[in-house]
Each structure stands twice: as structure tokens, then as C-alpha cells.
Amino acid sequence: MNIIPSKKMSLFKPAIFSELKSYAKQLQQQNGLELIDLSLGSPDIPPHEMLREHLAKLSKLPTSYGYTLAASNEFKEAVARYYKRVNNVELDPNTEVIQTIGSQEGLVHLPVAFCDPGDIVLTTNPSYVAYNAGINLTGAQAYFVPLDEERGFVPNLSAIPEDVAHKAKLLIINMPGNPVPASPSIEYFTEVVEFAKKYNIIVLHDAAYSEYYFTGDKPITFLEAPGAKEVGLEINSLSKSFSLAGARVAYIVGNAEMIKIIQQLKSNLDFGIFDPIQSTAALALDHAEEITAELRKTFSERHRVLTKGLTELGWVVAPSNGGMFIWAKYPYKMDSVTFAFKAIEQTGVIMVPGTEFGSEGEGYVRVALVQPAELLKKAIDKLKSLTV
Structure with a gap:
């Protein structure tokens, strides 16, 4: 054959x-x-012993093994509580939170929800490999935004030509980044929001390493920037921050209309995450500061x-x-x-x-x-x- x-x-x-x-x-x-x-x-x-014990206990229950289809209310409400408690950001758990099977799945599939062949996606070079995988899957075209070394390797939005910015559909940023661990700031995120509004571009901030901050008193989220929920989304994973890499659990939060579109796509792709993992993830988020x-x-x-x-x-x-x-x-x-x-x-x-x-x-x-x-x-x- x-x-x-x-x-x-x-x-x-x-x-x-x-x-x-x-x-x-x-x-x-x-x-x-x-x-x-x-x-x-x-x-x-x-993972913290509390999480391991919780997951083991729930996994023994014979009722834990059915399809979940989507995120549980327990998980979505824990995400909303986490953002309110840690960042003072209000989220509607019913319309502004969606679960993904790890951030890799979300990152690869998100461009499918918003981009058509030939659309321009703004990303960086170098960048995490999943971004290009998602762009290639849709047939979109990547435009690589230069990293501004003088400002700590953050993407230099002012270097994007006007004609490219007008054609762009999506901007992907990642701070602290992989592989370049650029440090986030509200000032930079505000600049991103203004840029997105000017050119009608959807923003996705990959916050997988948000809890890995070595200065300051809390992680910085893109959603703290004024108007961020009007233009975009943030994806975060429990893989790194809570050592749950093998559990494959993450979430996307932000603009309700965008979340609804992603939900429509995911309803055709998967049947949700093992319920004991969802419950363990909720427990982790509720004890984030301790862990x-x-x-x-x-x-x-x-x-x-x-x-x-x-x-x-x-x-x-x-x-x-x-x-x-x-x-x-x-x-x-x-x-x-x-x-x-x-x-x-x-x-x-x-x-x-x-x-x-x-x-x-x-x-x-x-x-x-x-x-x-x-x-x-x-x-x-x-x-x-x-x-x-």
C-alpha cells in the first residue's frame, strides 16, 4: 500500500x-x-500532597468515569474566584471561562476558531512551537513581530507595518515567555489593548508561566489592562504552576463572544476532561497562594x-x-x-x-x-x- x-x-x-x-x-x-x-x-x-490525595480519592469512585462534555461549574467558578482574589478581575464563570485539555490543545485549536486561509497571525520569532502549529493548521500566514531587546524582549508592536496590522486577525503574546522569558507589565498590556482596538485584532495572551514571577507580590494578567476583555483572551495552564502537567487541564478566559465561538468548536472535538482532574484543578486554584x-x-x-x-x-x-x-x-x-x-x-x-x-x-x-x-x-x- x-x-x-x-x-x-x-x-x-x-x-x-x-x-x-x-x-x-x-x-x-x-x-x-x-x-x-x-x-x-x-x-x-x-503536585502538592493535598492535590494528589484529592485526585486519588475521587478516582476511586465508580461514578467518576462518565463523559464530562465540558468544564464543570466547580472548575469554572474556581477560575473566576482565582482571578478575583489574585488579580481583582471579575469573570462570569458561565460565559467568560472555558476549559481546554492542556494549553497545547487550546493554543493549536484557537486559530481554527477565528482564522481563515490567508489571514495574518502576529506572533514572534522565536516563539513557542504550538503557535505555528495552530497557524499552519488553519492555512493562515504568520507575521513575526520583532522582539524589542531594549525593553526586555517584549514584542515591538510599533515595528509592524500599517498594511500588515490592518490585515491581521490575531495577535499571540506570551509573558513570561517560552523560550524568551520576557517580563509582563500592565503598561505593556495596555499598549497591546490600544493596538488591538485600533486595528480590530483579537489578542491571545499565553499566561502558562504567570505564577513564575520572582519580583512583585502577584502574577500579572493581561485581563488587568483596561479594555482587555473587549479585545481578547488569556490562556493559562495548571501544568507548570501546580505541577499537573500530565493531568492536561487548562482554561481560556476573557471575551464572552470569543469564548462562545471556541465552545462551539470544542463541542465538535472532545468530550471534556476526567471529572476528578477538574475537581483537583479547582482545589489547586482555590489554594494557589499556598501552593x-x-x-x-x-x-x-x-x-x-x-x-x-x-x-x-x-x-x-x-x-x-x-x-x-x-x-x-x-x-x-x-x-x-x-x-x-x-x-x-x-x-x-x-x-x-x-x-x-x-x-x-x-x-x-x-x-x-x-x-x-x-x-x-x-x-x-x-x-x-x-x-x-
């Missing part, structure tokens, strides 16, 4: 993560190389250790006050893919080449803060031995 993939499949390249890990394990088996994996942004800290305080302390220390160590090695680290990653320019004259494999070969430290996130990532690597501080110090020591 001659099996031919669709032409659209040419737009979806295999991710490099498995290739990096396969190569590392091969070297480990051959010569006993000690590996320090700083590639995938999967939390190494387990995330220790997480911030841990990741702030890891961020400090890695930033200091790489800087002392002569690497240039993008400044940031949060996020789960370090975005660093290495001081060697070779492409980022070759460098990533050389680093594994010589040191056992696994990092992601910057070009995995876009062509402007050449010369950079993304380093995840997913190991204890002592192991990060060991990674720095190993990187000292690089001879590339």
Missing part, C-alpha cells in the same frame, strides 16, 4: 526533543556519561544560580524576572543544533537549540529550570569543560 501524507503534513516537522534525548541515552549506554537534562519544561516538583509560594522560592533560586553561572562562563543571558527557562547566547561560532549535540557529547548537559523556536533563535539555547540548584551548579561546572 502506498501511504501518502497530506500536503499539510509538510508544515509539521518532528520536534527535536526526542532526538536530543535519544542521542544522550546512547552516549550514556556507551560510555556511562552522566546526563543532566535541562531540555523539556516538565516540572520536576510533584505556588514555595514553587516561586525554588525556581527563583534556580534562576539565580543558572544566570550567574552562565554569565561567568561568558554566555549572554536574556534578562528576566520570571519564567521557567533561561534564554542564553553561547560564545561559540557554530549553529545551535550542532552546539546542542556537542554539549551533550562533551558534558552530558541537554539543552534545546534556539532554532527549534524559530530562525531568530540561532546562536541561542533554551535551558529549563527543571533540576535542583545543586545539579544546576554541577551543569555549570560541566559546561566549563566545553572545547567546541
Whole structure:
């Protein structure tokens, strides 16, 4: 049988993560190389015991295994309480909250709800890989907004040509970002709202790392900006902030009309999330301050250790006050893919080449803060031995 993939499949390249890990394990088996994996942004800290016990208890109930079809009222109301308590943002749980099966699913499917072939979607280069996947799925065209290094790598909206802005349908921003952990501010989000209103553009803010802030007293949400709910949405995941990555639970909040359109799409795509997971997610949101305080302390220390160590090695680290990653320019004259494999070969430290996130990532690597501080110090020591 001659099996031919669709032409659209040419737009979806295999991710490099498995290739990096396969190569590392091969070297480990051959010569006993000690590996320090700083590639995938999967939390190494387990969920709070309260959450694990709650999920286990509900999972034992024989009544827990039917279709949920959509978000439970318990979950939606917990999201609304979280935004009111933490950010003083009012949300109607019935019309301004929708659940997604992790943020990846929401990010990939959202452009399907709003974009047609040929529409322009504003995103950045580099950016999280799911954005381009969603754009490619719809047949829309990505326009890459330059990152403004002088303002901490935030997308430079003033650099977008007028004709492009007038044609754009959607703008995707992500702060703190992946791979570049740009820090959010209400001033910048207000600028985004004004830009969106001027050109009639839907805004999606990916807030997956919002609880990973190392300065200030609370996470910053796009919805705090005046008029934000008139122009857009915010997607957030419990994967990182509550170490529930495998549970696959997230939400989109904001403009009620946009939420209704997404709901129409999702009603044709899935039958909801396991109810014990929804209930556990609601419990996590209701105890966010208690759960995330220790997480911030841990990741702030890891961020400090890695930033200091790489800087002392002569690497240039993008400044940031949060996020789960370090975005660093290495001081060697070779492409980022070759460098990533050389680093594994010589040191056992696994990092992601910057070009995995876009062509402007050449010369950079993304380093995840997913190991204890002592192991990060060991990674720095190993990187000292690089001879590339």
C-alpha cells in the first residue's frame, strides 16, 4: 500500500526533543556519561500532597468515569474566584471561562476558531512551537513581530507595518515567555489593548508561566489592562504552576463572544476532561497562594544560580524576572543544533537549540529550570569543560 501524507503534513516537522534525548541515552549506554537534562519544561516538583490525595480519592469512585462534555461549574467558578482574589478581575464563570485539555490543545485549536486561509497571525520569532502549529493548521500566514531587546524582549508592536496590522486577525503574546522569558507589565498590556482596538485584532495572551514571577507580590494578567476583555483572551495552564502537567487541564478566559465561538468548536472535538482532574484543578486554584509560594522560592533560586553561572562562563543571558527557562547566547561560532549535540557529547548537559523556536533563535539555547540548584551548579561546572 502506498501511504501518502497530506500536503499539510509538510508544515509539521518532528520536534527535536526526542532526538536530543535519544542521542544522550546512547552516549550514556556507551560510555556511562552522566546526563543532566535541562531540555523539556516538565516540572520536576510533584503536585502538592493535598492535590494528589484529592485526585486519588475521587478516582476511586465508580461514578467518576462518565463523559464530562465540558468544564464543570466547580472548575469554572474556581477560575473566576482565582482571578478575583489574585488579580481583582471579575469573570462570569458561565460565559467568560472555558476549559481546554492542556494549553497545547487550546493554543493549536484557537486559530481554527477565528482564522481563515490567508489571514495574518502576529506572533514572534522565536516563539513557542504550538503557535505555528495552530497557524499552519488553519492555512493562515504568520507575521513575526520583532522582539524589542531594549525593553526586555517584549514584542515591538510599533515595528509592524500599517498594511500588515490592518490585515491581521490575531495577535499571540506570551509573558513570561517560552523560550524568551520576557517580563509582563500592565503598561505593556495596555499598549497591546490600544493596538488591538485600533486595528480590530483579537489578542491571545499565553499566561502558562504567570505564577513564575520572582519580583512583585502577584502574577500579572493581561485581563488587568483596561479594555482587555473587549479585545481578547488569556490562556493559562495548571501544568507548570501546580505541577499537573500530565493531568492536561487548562482554561481560556476573557471575551464572552470569543469564548462562545471556541465552545462551539470544542463541542465538535472532545468530550471534556476526567471529572476528578477538574475537581483537583479547582482545589489547586482555590489554594494557589499556598501552593505556588514555595514553587516561586525554588525556581527563583534556580534562576539565580543558572544566570550567574552562565554569565561567568561568558554566555549572554536574556534578562528576566520570571519564567521557567533561561534564554542564553553561547560564545561559540557554530549553529545551535550542532552546539546542542556537542554539549551533550562533551558534558552530558541537554539543552534545546534556539532554532527549534524559530530562525531568530540561532546562536541561542533554551535551558529549563527543571533540576535542583545543586545539579544546576554541577551543569555549570560541566559546561566549563566545553572545547567546541
